[in-house]
Amino acid sequence: MPEPETSKPEAAVPDVHAHDATLKRLEKSSGSLAAQAIARMDETLPWYRAMPPENRSWIGLVAQAGIAAFTEWFRRPDAPQAISTDVFGTAPRELTRAITLRQTVEMVRTTIEVMESAIDEVAAPGDESVLREALLVYAREIAFATAQVYAQAAEARGAWDARLESLVVNAVLSGEADEGAVSRAAALGWNSPEHVCVVLGTAPDGDSELTVEAIRRAARHAKLQVLTGVLGDRLVVIAGGSDNPLAVAKSLIGPFAAGPVVAGPIVPDLLAATRSAQAAAAGLKACSAWQDAPRPVLADDLLPERAMAGDPSAREQLVEEIYRPLEEAGSALLETLSVYLEQASSLEGAARMLFVHPNTVRYRLRRVTDVTGWSPSDVRSAFTLRIALILGRLADGDLQS
Known part of the structure; x- marks a missing residue:
């Protein structure tokens, strides 16, 4: 083979x-x-x-x-x-x-x-x-x-910056802001502006990153520095660079969802921003009590609602900024304001009850406005003044007891 x-x-x-x-x-x-x-x-x-x-x-x-x-x-x-x-x-x-x-x-x-x-x-x-x-x-x-x-x-870097920013915003809102938070903010480009305020409102549905970016665009247009984040259902903005909190809130209001938007008072720096944040948070909670509240609204314009909702800082602010100055200005101002707000409905009625000329009542009420910044002839201001009188008397009663 x-x-x-x-x-x-x-x-x-x-x-x-x-x-x-x-x-x-x-x-x-x-x-x-x-x-x-x-x-x-x-x-x-x-x-x-x-x-x-x-x-x-x-x-x-x-x-x-x-x-x-x-x-x-x-x-x-x-x-x-x-x-x-x-x-x-x-x-x-x-x-x-x-x-x-x-x-x-x-x-x-x-x-x-x-x-x-x-x-x-x-x-x-x-x-x-x-x-x-x-x-x-x-x-x-x-x-x-x-x-x-x-x-x-x-x-x-963007993901890391977002985490840092969230830590700073949460620290300010929770009252835990310290030098570490300031350092983290500096790493994000925050250059310690002189005027700082916090704006709070409801966050819109959808991607929170888009909301944050919209806030940043609005801040650039308004020439503001911002640290911002969405915490739960709330949109928080820490803004620096303006001494007018209402103007700040108006310039940043676009990305907020429907509902109240509250601006806290101006504070000097980021460490003090907790005070502005707490005032804004208390105002946001109490805003439903003022149905005709403007949007946005200042936290200080919600002092009576905040006080009635149990905010101790609002109660203290009403007493210290309204009642005590009136008390120091003389008993005539307190007595006239009390009669005008609580017992009479007009200058003439208050004058009759006080046995003085109506011009005297008019002068004293103008003095109340000069001392407190709130006008008794304005309905909203009168409500704030009346709450301040009640809280002041309660504070005096506590001191005497």
């Missing part, structure tokens, strides 16, 4: 690159190309010359890695992930904060220009157009890789 034929193994085909000569010359010149790129940056980029030596050395490593990555890509352009963000992996993550995206683009452009100017020298005869085309494709891909690196850094 004939012996079966045995197939002979095929000879191994050597892995020879189509442009082996150019590849070898590219590998040989990669070090000098990187040095030329660094020299060009030092010559043409002022920001590079001004950087600390450590950062410049990291940029040099990035340039070398970029040229080495091009060499590897030229060897195997069809390999998966031939070009990736690994070019930037030689540098620490902090470098993305030390140099801007624009500066990185300038660095990449300079390196590509140096490589492009050396094509005639590096490419083997006949490979000039091939190497030039490869460099163009590589430049496009490295541009996408650069954008990806900075996009990832921006996303990470």
Whole structure:
């Protein structure tokens, strides 16, 4: 029987690159190309010359890695992930904060220009157009890789900033603001404005990030600094840069959901913002008692409702800012105001009960306005004054007991 034929193994085909000569010359010149790129940056980029030596050395490593990555890509352009963000992996993550995206683009452009100017020298005869085309494709891909690196850094920084901002807002609202909160706010760009207030309202349904971004846009338009966040169903804004809390609330009211929006009083700094936040929170809770309340409304305009809702700071403020000054101004003012608000419905009626001329009552009521800032002839102010009288008498009774 004939012996079966045995197939002979095929000879191994050597892995020879189509442009082996150019590849070898590219590998040989990669070090000098990187040095030329660094020299060009030092010559043409002022920001590079001004950087600390450590950062410049990291940029040099990035340039070398970029040229080495091009060499590897030229060897195997069809390999998966031939070009990736690994070019930037030689540098620490902090470098993305030390140099801007624009500066990185300038660095990449300079390196590509140096490589492009050396094509005639590096490419083997006949490979000039091939190497030039490869460099163009590589430049496009490295541009996408650069954008990806900075996009990832921006996303990470954005997520971290959002957590920091939430911590600061929560600390202010809960009364736990301290120097640590001030430091975190400074890291977010808060530069300690002289006038600060807190605005509270209902947060809209949907993505809270969109709401926060809308607040920031409104703040930029109004030239305000803000720290903001959505806590539960409440939208909280700590605003700095204006001594008019009502104007601040009006400029930021757009992103709030329907319902009351309350602005706390002006305080000097972030550490004192807890007082403004607590007043705004108490006002938001008591606002339903004033059906005709404007939107937005000041927390101080809700003092009587806040006091009746059990807010001790509102009770104290009414006593200290209305009742005590009237008491110190003389008993005639307290007596006249009490008769006018509680027993008479007119100047003439109060004058008859007090046995004085109506002009005397008119003068005393003007003095009440001068002393307290609240006018007895205005319905809303009269209500506030009457609550202050009641609370003042209760406070005096407690002192006597």
